[in-house]
Amino acid sequence: MKALLLSEYKHLAVAEIPEPAPGPGEVLVRVAACGICGSDVHGYDGSSGRRIPPIVMGHEAAGTIAALGDGVDSFAVGDRVTFDSTVYCGACGNCRRGDVNLCDHRQVLGVSCGDYRRAGAFAEYVAVPARILYRLPDMLSFAEAAMLEAVSVALHGVALAEILTDSTALVVGAGMIGLLTLQALRAAGCARVFVTDLDYTRLKLARETGDAEVLSSEKDIVPEILQLTGGVGVDVAIEAVGRNETVKASIDSVRKGGTVVLVGNISPEVTLPLQQVVTRQIRLQGSCGSAGEYTQAIALIANGAIQVKPLITAMAPLEDGPRWFERLYAGEPNLMKVILTPGTVS
Ligand SMILES: [Zn+2]
Numbered sequence: 001m002k003a004l005l006l007s008e009y010k011h012l013a014v015a016e017i018p019e020p021a022p023g024p025g026e027v028l029v030r031v032a033a034c035g036i037c038g039s040d041v042h043g044y045d046g047s048s049g050r051r052i053p054p055i056v057m058g059h060e061a062a063g064t065i066a067a068l069g070d071g072v073d074s075f076a077v078g079d080r081v082t083f084d085s086t087v088y089c090g091a092c093g094n095c096r097r098g099d100v101n102l103c104d105h106r107q108v109l110g111v112s113c114g115d116y117r118r119a120g121a122f123a124e125y126v127a128v129p130a131r132i133l134y135r136l137p138d139m140l141s142f143a144e145a146a147m148l149e150a151v152s153v154a155l156h157g158v159a160l161a162e163i164l165t166d167s168t169a170l171v172v173g174a175g176m177i178g179l180l181t182l183q184a185l186r187a188a189g190c191a192r193v194f195v196t197d198l199d200y201t202r203l204k205l206a207r208e209t210g211d212a213e214v215l216s217s218e219k220d221i222v223p224e225i226l227q228l229t230g231g232v233g234v235d236v237a238i239e240a241v242g243r244n245e246t247v248k249a250s251i252d253s254v255r256k257g258g259t260v261v262l263v264g265n266i267s268p269e270v271t272l273p274l275q276q277v278v279t280r281q282i283r284l285q286g287s288c289g290s291a292g293e294y295t296q297a298i299a300l301i302a303n304g305a306i307q308v309k310p311l312i313t314a315m316a317p318l319e320d321g322p323r324w325f326e327r328l329y330a331g332e333p334n335l336m337k338v339i340l341t342p343g344t345v346s
């Protein structure tokens with residue numbers, strides 16, 4: 001089969017590799033669409049240490065079941081499916097508690113690091129355990145389905161924020177996760193949502209896709225947020241960047257007793273304004289990936305409450321993958337999600 005192989009750092013090419021065989025409990029999926037994730041772009045040059053070559057990347061995918069491994073009876077060949085980006089064991093304490101994102105034996109598709117190597121979905125076929133599959137309704141396109149992972153991540157952060165219908169919220173960072181978090185907050189009934197970013201194109205998208213009140217982070221947003229909320233601050237801030245300034249702005253923007261959900265983690269460490277957090281009794285809540293929000297994400301896209309199409313920049317055949325990776329890696333402006341379509345390989 002054809003696959004987009006990272007044979008060495010910053011070198012991607014379509015290569016002929018053996019088609020995987022589904023093991024017991026697994027299915028073989030013919031991949032129709034697979035999104036390029038920011039983590040793939042960070043892995044591409046070796047900086048994250050999570051895409052050690054040779055590796056086929058790609059974990060935001062959807063397609064059709066092509067074959068069933070032994071013992072799989074809940075799915076059939078031809079079913080349209082997507083799957084969790086994380087392969088969880090289903091048996092450890094965290095999995096049994098429902099926190100599958102925290103599985104002790106967690107593996108991410110398309111990742112190779114010191115501990116494991118797992119082929120991803122920038123390929124004609126990928127083999128995945130049946131327990132991580134979700135069936136797709138007919139009205140959902142494969143391209144929309146390739147966005148489900150990112151939508152699930154947004155829904156997970158919002159679920160941890162414990163939104164009430166009259167809540168006010170601030171989203172810090174209008175990248176893919178920030179923009180989807182905005183829509184997830186709306187779907188949760190959040191009355192007012194502010195979004196801040198440096199990039200005006202993204203702020204415009206925030207206005208168009210989630211009716212957000214937008215603030216440029218070129219200047220200090222905290223006085224503006226206080227002014228817009230009668231001097232109180234927002235109930236919840238969702239931080240989707242992960243730098244000193246943005247974490248501090250999030251903490252300073254919430255009301256006393258408010259919550260800051262930390263999703264972004266560009267910097268491995270940041271300074272904590274400890275007294276602010278303690279004396280104003282602020283809850284800091286980390287959020288990692290998603291824990292089964294796919295079903296909810298499918299329903300919200302299907303009923304139109306979350307729109308992913310405005311966030312898709314391009315769909316391209318596997319052969320164009322290397323060029324798109326270069327453009328994303330170069331940080332070309334105005335690129336949101338790029339989806340590769342291995343099914344269209346000639
Ligand atoms: Zn991803």
Ligand SMILES: [Zn+2]
Pocket residue numbers: 088089090091092093094095102103104105106
């Ligand atoms: Zn587990």
